[in-house]
Amino acid sequence: MEKKEKNDETEMSEEKNGVIIRVTGPVIEAEGMAGSRMYESVRVGIDGLIGEIIILEGDRATIQVYEETVGVTPGEPVVRTFLPLSVELGPGLVGTMYDGIQRPLQEILKKTGDMIERGSSAPALDRTKRYMFYPLTKAGDMVREGDRIGCVRESVSVNHYILVPPGVTGTLQSIAKKGEYVITDTIAVLDTGNEKKNLTMIQRWPVRDPRPVLERLDPIEPLMTGQRIIDTLFPLARGGTAAIPGPFGSGKTVVQQQLAKWVNADIIVYIGCGERGNEMADVLEQFPTLKDPRTGHSLSSRMVLIANTSNMPVAAREASVYTGITIAEYYRDMGYHVALMADSTSRWAEAMREISGRLEEMPGEEGYPAYLSSRLADFYERAGRVSLIGSGGHEGSISVIGAVSPPGGDFSEPVTQNTLRIVKVFWALDADLAYQRHFPAINWLMSYSLYSKTAGIWWEEHIGPDFIRMKQEMMEILQRENELEEIIRLVGPETLPESDRLLLLKAEIIRESYLMQYAFDEYDTFTGPEKQYRMLKAIFKFFEQAEHAIDTGIQVSELRGLPLIESFARMGTSSPEEEETLFNSIERNSETIRNMRAGL
């Protein structure tokens, strides 16, 4: 460990330790800590548990401990590290599963067995793996922070650029030749004017600080997810933020995992924050076997997993979100589009509340600390489309999708409310839809996206000219359906005119054949924009013909009985080979409605 780096003051003695004076769950107090810094990382007790200073008062420090504190005893030492809680950044992140403070879980498994024993540790990045390094610069080049000096192939899907760390600028004295290196090898020597700096493939970055960017830009492109209700009605943008609140079992995790699988981003950071161990095991088993529809490579070759499950230490759960977003920023700085899923941000907020409770802080709403809203805002602020600090005018983005788990499914609670003030997309999950197994259970009347307009322009430019019209009409039909249902509840269905009955049929087709999408079906799981458009066209063509038919006196009940209606429900699950035939037959059959005659 590189103790006492440049930024340390002079009077500090070598081993300045504190002494524990109080232990209560994940929070301890120590004295003799004068000179420590806020958020400094420390080692607690004789087992050297990892902790972080969260309050300083005189020479007393309050420390949150990232491991189980059973057995920790007043009188034991607290050792300072003089560094803030940081993550290691470099090749080897992709394909790895970490806990909330970036301990590599697969490595820990090899070392200590099936249970995570206290005090286990392993380096976050593999120091023995050799990577083929390709220099992108030469000796004598002026380079500045964020510049790409070289590149290694981290996985089949990821070219990992080696960047000049933020805050460093100078002339390259030397750069390694193309060849195999381990990540701790010096691959470049940089003359900054004051000193010669050896650069390796590893950087460290304090997790609570955003990495610098040149400029923040507006999101302009939709982030395609292959999920029809999202892409068509409530789109996300590259560099955008979305929240997905819903009661237990309404489908937050399935939606997050669907996005992790199918979103058109280069890098996925998936944070399992205080959720189930089996869900993480599922991701770990499933993703390597799935193929990215764009590259054909395994999905895990572009993914970093952070798993701090509900039974793992709560302070590390608090840190997991920061660990994840810092890793996301690092890949963004290479010019990638990163998508980050945090499941669930409520568990993160609860971790804050739990720690805050132990500190006996003044509680805010529902016991959450008063800083809940600013912490949430700071986190989502780290999303965005940005231009990068390095030369070359590169761009990168981080899109953040946070699950929210409101107690009792009540959206008026503080975490949901504070999140909604920040994010631009709201996918409201609805228990009633989930009960009927209408999935994704995204309520179309409550949800919204502030990226609709930008996305609409993109669709019309790239996919089809009448997208916006169809989408609007779709929303109108769904809203009207809701009104009609009100009426039916009051006066019964018999008074409805045929035109309203047709509207109900239309809404039903939209709901059951378009919005509903079965995540576990081989084909339904993902619908690309072209197919989405094709489905919309097929549906709207039928709507048009059906209106004609009704005008000529055909009854809606006759239309309902048509085999055609059923075939709409098969559009999503059809394979690429079947698609053509299915769409053609739907079109043909829609045509024939025109020729139906009343009463037949």
Next chain:
Amino acid sequence: MTDLKFRTYTGVSKVVGPLMVLDGVEGIGYGEIAEITLPGGEVRIGQVLETTTTRAMVQVFRGTRDLDTELTQVRFRGEPMKISLSSDMLGRTFDGSARPIDGGGPVIPECIRDIYGAPVNPSAREHPRDSIQTGISSIDGMNTLVRGQKLPIFSGAGLPHNLLASQIARQAKVTGQAEKFAVVFAAMGITYEESAFFIREFEESGALERAVLFLNLADDPAIERTITPRLALTTAEFLAFDKGMHVLVVLTDITNYCEALREIAAAREEVPGRRGYPGYIYTDLASLFERAGRIRGREGSITQIPILTMPDDDITHPVPDLTGYITEGQIVLSRDLHMKGIYPPVDVLPCLSRLMQGGIGTGRTRADHAEVKNQLYSAYAKGIRLKSLVAVMGEEGLTTLDKLYIRFCERFENDFIRQASYEDRSFDDTLNLAWNLLSLLPMSELKRISTEFISKYYRGEEKA
């Protein structure tokens, strides 16, 4: 921990609710166990909840009644709460602190383990996939249980959750596998009668000799309930992962467990969260429920069936709510169905089995299972919606199709959900029954089922 093991102190400075505070102590570790000797000689066990340089706060599991401040002796053991484990525990009954109450001698330990355990490394877990046939259609057909799952029963006062849990325990099997199975039963604050019911059921089905019982009954100390399930789960882990058994753990009643936590929080004057429950209750419950599962490379498994009674039948109450957020689904019982005389009164709509997907289908149950389940759900939901319409304005105005749905809905409750408490239906029976009912509806309504299965199983409108 320090060398100052076995430190003994006489006198405590404060006793409040289930807690006591000692001053003038030294080197007490967080979470360590204290042996408390009362003036009358009785010994109780406690655990350190907070420790400072000179003071320790201890929670006393069997309550603080009869403690005094002068003569009470406290000896700190210098280690956390542990339990002695052995295969000979099968067939034995213990109290809520793991002391034998069946007249048998103490357990001769094969090993001694910390009851809090350490979290399973998520990368060591194996995703559970072996479906269990419980013989109950509403579970097997629509919310299949798999080995290694945690699937609670959400019930209400007076509903037959015990009958259902014991039927599951009796009938549960994985088809085609001969197995070493065991039942671990942890009672937390249930009545003597309820516990006697379970014991009798286990006895009759022959499960008793393969069961380990931990009983904290209604008149036992409430605080002890915070360790009873951990003793049970540590035993279950031993049987599953050391001895390769498939262990079914029944934990009842989680609501009583949460109340005990609330009581401790109140005594510590902690800031209360929703409805007075402490803010860390999610984390605490997770530390129980996450101890279900399978581990790669090990034979056994732990399947948990926690039972909880929803106060006021309210599913948004913190106990069911937090449980639902941690477990892998839930079986919800309904007072309405119970009043209609339907057993088991499973309200399938809010039920869920999150692990069902991986446990069903070709080679596991039957290829049509997933689609049949989806179709049953959508048809039943539609039927229920129409029935609520009918309740307001009668049947006129309903179309023929609507009426078919209502008929479906009734048959579904009466033929599919309802079954006898000793009726053991196979997966095939359940799915065939489902097709009988789906055949009441026109083929064009079966939008969630592919044509392949329709032509194989659908028996036409006229048949039904």
